[in-house]
Amino acid sequence: MKLKEFAKQLGLSPTTVSRALSGYPEVSEVTRARVVQEAVRLGYRPNVNAVRLKTGRVGAIGVVMGRAGEFHFAEFMAGMAERLVTEDTDILVIPMADPEYDAEMQLYRRLAESQRVDAIIVHSPRPNDQRIALLHELGMPFLVHGRSDIEVPHPWLDIDNEGAVRRATSHLIDLGHTRIAMINGRQGATYALHRDIGYRSALQSYGMEVDPQLIANGNFTDELGFRFARSFLEQPKPPTAFVAGSMMTALGIYRAARSLGLQIGSDVSVIAHDDVFPYLTADNMVPSLSATRSSMRAAGTRCADLVLQLLAGRSPLEIHELWPVELILRESTGPVRALQT
Amino acid sequence: MKLKEFAKQLGLSPTTVSRALSGYPEVSEVTRARVVQEAVRLGYRPNVNAVRLKTGRVGAIGVVMGRAGEFHFAEFMAGMAERLVTEDTDILVIPMADPEYDAEMQLYRRLAESQRVDAIIVHSPRPNDQRIALLHELGMPFLVHGRSDIEVPHPWLDIDNEGAVRRATSHLIDLGHTRIAMINGRQGATYALHRDIGYRSALQSYGMEVDPQLIANGNFTDELGFRFARSFLEQPKPPTAFVAGSMMTALGIYRAARSLGLQIGSDVSVIAHDDVFPYLTADNMVPSLSATRSSMRAAGTRCADLVLQLLAGRSPLEIHELWPVELILRESTGPVRALQT
DNA sequence: GACCAAATTGAAATCGATTTGGTTATGAAA
DNA sequence: TTTCATAACCAAATCGATTTCAATTTGGTC
Structure with missing residues (x-):
């Protein structure tokens, strides 16, 4: 069902229907209620790709996955998922081809320019990470999980x-x-x-x-x-x-x-x-x-949260979170026993 | 840079440029070469969302992630990534809210109807899995990693x-x-x-x-x-x-x-x-x-491959792969020792 | 009753591509 | 010379929404 058709059924213009569903203020509450209710009843949902094209907003966060397929990754993503499930935002996992440097930069460039995601989370940054410089330069919103020494300002969440x-x-x-x-x-x-x-x-x-x-x-x-x-x-x-x-x-x-x-x-x-x-x-x-x-999972959750804030307009400059790390002593540590010869 | 602008710079119509880049036959090789070359030089890339809207093809495969965040998951995805990196296809990870049944069905329905993905991979199917019935009914291409006893025909890859x-x-x-x-x-x-x-x-x-x-x-x-x-x-x-x-x-x-x-x-x-x-x-x-x-990773790779075949037109009815499983004997197994009292 | 501001609603332009249904040029066949 | 097929290209419609700008209705004030 398309907007036009749906609007006709309601006896309203597409304009009003669109506004009603997007929560604009200039629609009477009576009308809005009716539109929302009918949308559910008739099963109308705006075509995502049309919305994306028109608004430029995608509703997705990109994460680049290295080929190593590390076990942290799933936990981090599960954490992100926990936060994003209520939002209407999904996670785009971008496979990284070569661990080769140039290829990686190309990937990030393409990703940033292709309008496939609203923001990117950068993992395992290096001290002087050109991905960060690139994303900054391209004006693509991003969050670094970890930190970098690079002179380019970047929002990050890291553990100590x-x-x-x-x-x-x-x-x-x-x-x-x-x-x-x-x-x-x-x-x-x-x-x-x-x-x-x-x-x-x-x-x-x-x-x-x-x-x-x-x-x-x-x-x-x-x-x-x-x-x-x-x-x-x-x-x-x-x-x-x-x-x-x-x-x-x-x-x-x-x-x-x-x-x-x-x-x-x-x-x-x-x-x-x-x-x-x-x-x-x-x-x-x-x-x-x-x-x-x-907790890796907690980091994922918080990173998703911060990205959402970033997209909502919070300044990247003020996002720097350094999480303290607990030291939990158990049985695997003890006083040194005897001098071994 | 937009198509219109780019086409003007080349002195061609948008039509021809689009065709040249998409590999249609009715463009002279000379022109095509020039277009491709200039596209690289000037950095023109078609807007993904416009393409998606117009063609209905998205270039993404959906995978629903449960909250458990199991460690297999990362391996499977890494495997998928291995296959998809050359293709221009990405992986959409959809967080699953409630493990509650109705909510899950709703999620799949929304996912299938929202045109966000071209196909879906269903994990850990149940013997009588309504997700499969739903996807089948909706006509959404999908592949089951695992199998189901449900009477609905479905393409699957499973291990024995x-x-x-x-x-x-x-x-x-x-x-x-x-x-x-x-x-x-x-x-x-x-x-x-x-x-x-x-x-x-x-x-x-x-x-x-x-x-x-x-x-x-x-x-x-x-x-x-x-x-x-x-x-x-x-x-x-x-x-x-x-x-x-x-x-x-x-x-x-x-x-x-x-x-x-x-x-x-x-x-x-x-x-x-x-x-x-x-x-x-x-x-x-x-x-x-x-x-x-x-190998979970190999399964991921093959699943991605099968999904691509599915999207290329291969009949879902003929996709049933049952992988044999190796039994590798090492030191943790031995003859029973003595009767314990 | 006239006037004006505020509250609602709509028509039409727009996002950036693809694709249908032409048009024009070229050369071979009649 | 005319006709026709073929190759190469293009104008305009289209995908399905959002949003600008304008129109209409409503209600309050003088």
């Missing part, structure tokens, strides 16, 4: 990675650990950098040296957690504690420690970052995992 | 859940297990039903009784895996083997067994279903996990 890791590391130092390994995310992203800084600054504030042999970077998989942990533990001067970037990494570390007959929580301490997944909980691990915790 | 679980269960029986627990997915979905059937038919073909005390249903979380396994193992006549629905469940079962001092692979055998995640691999678990395996 640096502070979280600093506290985690400091805590381990307080427990007497002197050789603390760090298994970080992939190099390049700001969050990995911030965690690195947190780690280093904790060590330095205690006057301890940073041993590059105890630092590793890579995807958040149990495989890598295992491999890195294992190779660290087999060094002549093995670490007695680990700071890790994800739950999956922690699973790998647990395995590595067990495979060497080491007891977690006494021989080796572990703190990992927990994004709070419904399907894998730090508290349930054995021994339960000490973690820096921040 | 029944066969997989039957083989897994049979294998455990062959190893001498007589009390085999089954931790299945949530009741209601066809796949859970099929797995249940596979489980029962294996037992029955060996003349064994089905003990309802050894069957549980629930979300795929390590928490539930633990709780169910634990309660089973504390029964007077505990199981000596488990068939489980997911890797996360398996993690929970491992924990439960360990917490009771039981050795996996000897005291207790475990086979779980593995969707093949990059971040958590069955082979790396300790002991390595025997699994029924089928």
Whole structure:
């Protein structure tokens, strides 16, 4: 059913009907009520694409998905969904072809210019992220999940990675650990950098040296957690504690420690970052995992919220949210036991 | 830059330009080449929403996401993305509000009628799934990931859940297990039903009784895996083997067994279903996990492919793909050890 | 009763493409 | 030379809404 037809049935002009449904004030309440009611009864719904063409508003938020298909992603999206379900806004997932830089920039450019979305959420930004510069330059509304050092102003929501890791590391130092390994995310992203800084600054504030042999970077998989942990533990001067970037990494570390007959929580301490997944909980691990915790889902919800605010006219300049991260101590951390020879 | 403007710059009519770019035959190759080249140079791209309005084609596939935010979902989408990245098609993720039935039906109806997507992928179908009936009735192209018993014809791609679980269960029986627990997915979905059937038919073909005390249903979380396994193992006549629905469940079962001092692979055998995640691999678990395996990502890729075929005119009636599932035996399964008193 | 402001309603232009149904030029066949 | 098919191009209608600008009605005031 089209507007014209529907309007005719009501004995009104398309103009009035359109106004009634869009909530304009210059329609009498009596008429509006009738229009709304009849729209439901006759099943009239404005054609989305006509509305989009005419108004320029799309009612969609774009999220670019890398090919890695990381497990955080689903949680973040579920969080966004939670907020957007009441709004009439949907989520457009744009597959990213090449992890190659030029291709990625092209993708963002096309996305921004194609009027397919009203706003874009940028993930895992880099310190000097040209995507941000591009979007800014194009005037496309966007929100960064994470942060960037780039001089271009950008609205962001981030968690305090640096502070979280600093506290985690400091805590381990307080427990007497002197050789603390760090298994970080992939190099390049700001969050990995911030965690690195947190780690280093904790060590330095205690006057301890940073041993590059105890630092590793890579995807958040149990495989890598295992491999890195294992190779660290087999060094002549093995670490007695680990700071890790994800739950999956922690699973790998647990395995590595067990495979060497080491007891977690006494021989080796572990703190990992927990994004709070419904399907894998730090508290349930054995021994339960000490973690820096921040809900990915909540971040998704809030990001969706902020984007909506952005679209409603709130200034991007004032949107900077830094979320504190909880440090939750459980059984996987304990005082250093004995000096290993 | 608009078509009109662009056409003027070329000294051509909008008609010809549009045709040149859309690859119609009635444009000379010389002209076409020039148009394409200039389009790139001047950065002309047709307005998506105008195209959508005029042609009725959207270039998007819809996927409804439940609030659970399951970890499979990201893999499936990553798979879709792999196929769609070359196509000019994007993925629309539609958040589902209530898990309430009527609301869900409304959502599908709105989605189908709103012209926001060209096709829909339906997940976790139920045996008698009214969403399928609805989409069929509305004439909206769709593909079911999974299957339904409903009498309405529908194109689907599914894995052989029944066969997989039957083989897994049979294998455990062959190893001498007589009390085999089954931790299945949530009741209601066809796949859970099929797995249940596979489980029962294996037992029955060996003349064994089905003990309802050894069957549980629930979300795929390590928490539930633990709780169910634990309660089973504390029964007077505990199981000596488990068939489980997911890797996360398996993690929970491992924990439960360990917490009771039981050795996996000897005291207790475990086979779980593995969707093949990059971040958590069955082979790396300790002991390595025997699994029924089928790549979720590959399914996503193929589903995207099938949807494209559907949109290209292939008959929905002939699209039925049943993927075999591998059974990969590793260390978590072994012969039954001794009778426990 | 005339006048004017406020409250409603409508006609028509507009968003930016695609596509139908021509028109014009070219060259071969009659 | 005329006719006709073919190739190449174009004017205008169309998709289905929103919104500008103008018209009409209503009700209050003098």
